Amino acid sequence: xxxxxxxxxxxxxxxxxxxxxxxxxxxxxxxxxxxxxxxxxxxxxxxxxxxxxxxxxxxxxxxxxxxxxxxxxxxxxxxxxxxxxxxxxxxxxxxxxxxxxxxxxxxxxxxxxxxxxxxxxxxxxxxxxxxxxxxxxxxxxxxxxxxxxxxxxxxxxxxxxxxxxxxxxxxxxxxxxxxxxxxxxxxxxxxxxxxxxxxxxxxxxxxxxxxxxxxxxxxxxxxxxxxxxxxxxxxxxxxxxxxxxxxxxxxxxxxxxxxxxxxxxxxxxxxxxxxxxxxxxxxxxxxxxxxxxxxxxxxxxxxxxxxxxxxxxxxxxxxxxxxxxxxxxxxxxxxxxxxxxxxxxxxxxxxxxxxxxxxxxxxxxxxxxxxxxxxxxxxxxxxxx
Amino acid sequence: xxxxxxxxxxxxxxxxxxxxxxxxxxxxxxxxxxxxxxxxxxxxxxxxxxxxxxxxxxxxxxxxxxxxxxxxxxxxxxxxxxxxxxxxxxxxxxxxxxxxxxxxxxxxxxxxxxxxxxxxxxxxxxxxxxxxxxxxxxxxxxxxxxxxxxxxxxxxxxxxxxxxxxxxxxxxxxxxxxxxxxxxxxxxxxxxxxxxxxxxxxxxxxxxxxxxxxxxxxxxxxxxxxxx
Numbered sequence: 349x350x351x352x353x354x355x356x357x358x359x360x361x362x363x364x365x366x367x368x369x370x371x372x373x374x375x376x377x378x379x380x381x382x383x384x385x386x387x388x389x390x391x392x393x394x395x396x397x398x399x400x401x402x403x404x405x406x407x408x409x410x411x412x413x414x415x416x417x418x419x420x421x422x423x424x425x426x427x428x429x430x431x432x433x434x435x436x437x438x439x440x441x442x443x444x445x446x447x448x449x450x451x452x453x454x455x456x457x458x459x460x461x462x463x464x465x466x467x468x469x470x471x472x473x474x475x476x477x478x479x480x481x482x483x484x485x486x487x488x489x490x491x492x493x494x495x496x497x498x499x500x501x502x503x504x505x506x507x508x509x510x511x512x513x514x515x516x517x518x519x520x521x522x523x524x525x526x527x528x529x530x531x532x533x534x535x536x537x538x539x540x541x542x543x544x545x546x547x548x549x550x551x552x553x554x555x556x557x558x559x560x561x562x563x564x565x566x567x568x569x570x571x572x573x574x575x576x577x578x579x580x581x582x583x584x585x586x587x588x589x590x591x592x593x594x595x596x597x598x599x600x601x602x603x604x605x606x607x608x609x610x611x612x613x614x615x616x617x618x619x620x621x622x623x624x625x626x627x628x629x630x631x632x633x634x635x636x637x638x639x640x641x642x643x644x645x646x647x648x649x650x651x652x653x654x655x656x657x658x659x660x661x662x663x664x665x666x667x668x669x670x671x672x673x674x675x676x677x678x679x680x681x682x683x684x685x686x687x688x689x690x691x692x693x694x695x696x697x698x699x700x701x702x703x704x705x706x707x708x709x710x711x712x713x714x715x716x717x718x719x720x721x722x723x724x725x726x727x728x729x730x731x732x733x
Numbered sequence: 734x735x736x737x738x739x740x741x742x743x744x745x746x747x748x749x750x751x752x753x754x755x756x757x758x759x760x761x762x763x764x765x766x767x768x769x770x771x772x773x774x775x776x777x778x779x780x781x782x783x784x785x786x787x788x789x790x791x792x793x794x795x796x797x798x799x800x801x802x803x804x805x806x807x808x809x810x811x812x813x814x815x816x817x818x819x820x821x822x823x824x825x826x827x828x829x830x831x832x833x834x835x836x837x838x839x840x841x842x843x844x845x846x847x848x849x850x851x852x853x854x855x856x857x858x859x860x861x862x863x864x865x866x867x868x869x870x871x872x873x874x875x876x877x878x879x880x881x882x883x884x885x886x887x888x889x890x891x892x893x894x895x896x897x898x899x900x901x902x903x904x905x906x907x908x909x910x911x912x913x914x915x916x917x918x919x920x921x922x923x924x925x926x927x928x929x930x931x932x933x934x935x936x937x938x939x940x941x942x943x944x945x946x947x948x949x950x951x952x953x954x955x956x957x958x959x960x961x
Binding site for chain 1: 790793795796815816819820821822823824826827828830834837838839843846847848849850851856859879895958
């Protein structure tokens, strides 16, 4: 017989009270785990969507001239003598320290051209990279793949009177309109998109790049540092982060997360209060029993050990069940909370936190009741003596 | 134990115990001087409220007197710190409480092993000692039962087994036969008498003159003083 046998037997044979105590902590910890898992999944979901949402770093040549613009980003003035980026140097982007965070690199050659008597903005792209970046693009016709294929913005198609399947002559070369973009509401609506090499040749810009859009996978990647790392490699370029969208989305998640923490703190407080009240009640109920322990020679420290050990076991039980239950609840709730969302998976560090929280809260809530129990006057506790 | 202290093993000198304070103070013990030798079987008799149970709790180191000294084996037990006094109780005193006071969620064996939970004895040794005393009190077959599965007499035996398992030199019993029928009371008293013959000093509070007659000496208490 050791002191822990007393604690274990008390919990084992007073199952009703133990279930009540454990359930108090279980509810609190399960709530925290559920909220954490849901916000984690939400955060991942948003980040994944953002990763599919296009570029978040843009690199363009430095220029003080007037310029045409694309995507709200100022690019080197295509109508003036400007410096361009060297296409052959682009692979260097993948040599930065955070290269593992780089997803798509989509170079562009921009310039104006006269088509059917109208000046339009011509954009040469690497079709494969561009479509990987612009996942929201929708079009009619066939996805362009060949050097002679063109993708027309909806507005450009209207102005030029061109449709899918038409042939268009630009700078004396024939091109085939393989697709027309459905209206995007962005700069693409008014431009003609062609193959990078073909457009470079048309514009006499072989090996030159006007703009590079880079998609970084941003889960925990330091966009600002990546911008600096790229800028260091390309001192002639202006590298900027398009992180407003990301930031505002992440701010929303952060707000939800803060709110979740608030709710979790409240639930945990109520759970701890429940443990405190139950433990206080238990001490009052066990006054005689504690009197017996004291009478047969248990020290005050022994009484505290018995009660705190019970609290620790209850806390451990609440922590384990709360972690399991919280993850189960999150897995069940996420499809309802996040559209097409998936459970982010079990986070074992949250498991460690749940156990630590369960045990420490239970101990904290039981500290005063245990102290009070240990201070019971044995003769008062055993009035019959 | 000190052989030189075999005489006056327990000594209560000018002890008084008041409950409450000021005008509302009530004296449970006015003044008592008691000497008990090692190996004595002393019955304490007196009407309800006479202070006999208070005397027992003072003797057992559970209830600090308002005045006077209590010496056990020449140890001034109320000169000790509360934690040292707990150690004293563990080493010197076995209690048999009125209404048995068994721990309801522990089995018979566990209840008996309870005083050994703080001794550092190995579980195997604890089991041997506990089973030996349970055999002695005739409960060897019921070691796995919970207290509420036992009769009053059986619970009293468990209480006795728990009180003596640590082999303390002093046994303090508060109305050990108070809740028992006469046959069971006889069995319990036979057990206590046998334990006393083996050298255990017993101080027993009782209302029952027949039970008190089995003791080697009777101390009569009335209104907080010893009257004989």
